[in-house]
Amino acid sequence: MRKLLTFIYFFSTLSVVFAQQPDSLPTHPLIGTWTIQEQRLDGGSTHLNDCEKQSTYIFTTDEIIENYYKNYKGNCVVLNTNKDKYTLQGNRIIRRDEPELNNTFYIRDNILTLTFSGKDEDGNKHIAIIILKKTNP
Numbered sequence: 228m229r230k231l232l233t234f235i236y237f238f239s240t241l242s243v244v245f246a247q248q249p250d251s252l253p254t255h256p257l258i259g260t261w262t263i264q265e266q267r268l269d270g271g272s273t274h275l276n277d278c279e280k281q282s283t284y285i286f287t288t289d290e291i292i293e294n295y296y297k298n299y300k301g302n303c304v305v306l307n308t309n310k311d312k313y314t315l316q317g318n319r320i321i322r323r324d325e326p327e328l329n330n331t332f333y334i335r336d337n338i339l340t341l342t343f344s345g346k347d348e349d350g351n352k353h354i355a356i357i358i359l360k361k362t363n364p
Contacts, residue, residue, distance in 0.1 A: 254364075255315070256334050257286045261359035264338075268355050278303035284339075284359055289313065291322070337361040 263282045266273045278298045285292040291313050297306040312323040318331045320341075333340045341357040 254288075257315070257332065257339070258288060258364075259361050260285045260363035261339050262362045263357060264360050265358040266356070267358075269353055283362070284341075284357075286313075291320070 261284045263275065263280055263284075266275060276298065278296050281296040281303060283292075283294045285294070289312055291309075291311050293307075293309040294305045295307040295309075296303055299306060311325070314321045318333065320330055320332055322328055328343065329345055330341060330343045332342075337360060339359045339361065341359070343355045343357075344352065346352050
């Protein structure tokens with residue numbers, strides 16, 4: 228009888244602990260799939276065709292997967308995919324393969340704004356902005 232009471236106590240305690248656990252752990256709002264809406268370079272907007280607007284940035288907890296769509300022989304296909312591990316420092320994304328890349332991010336109302344600044348091979352400074360919309364959490 229004592230073993231039965233101990234088992235019931237253990238089971239009821241375990242049930243209370245699991246009932247208090249959230250269904251899912253909170254995740255960073257950056258995690259998910261983002262589709263490119265607009266690109267800007269040095270203040271000017273660059274034209275994106277319908278195929279290029281299918282390009283995505285996918286953020287997992289530690290990896291960025293960039294799929295760039297292009298029109299190839301009349302078909303919209305992923306022409307290039309980049310993958311890299313990353314960490315966050317405040318509003319900066321630090322890529323493992325490109326830690327010197329100066330970039331920041333800002334999220335508001337499921338819109339992600341990525342800002343990159345750097346110099347070209349001639350030493351001229353440029354600022355690129357990519358605006359994406361969250362399409363999948």
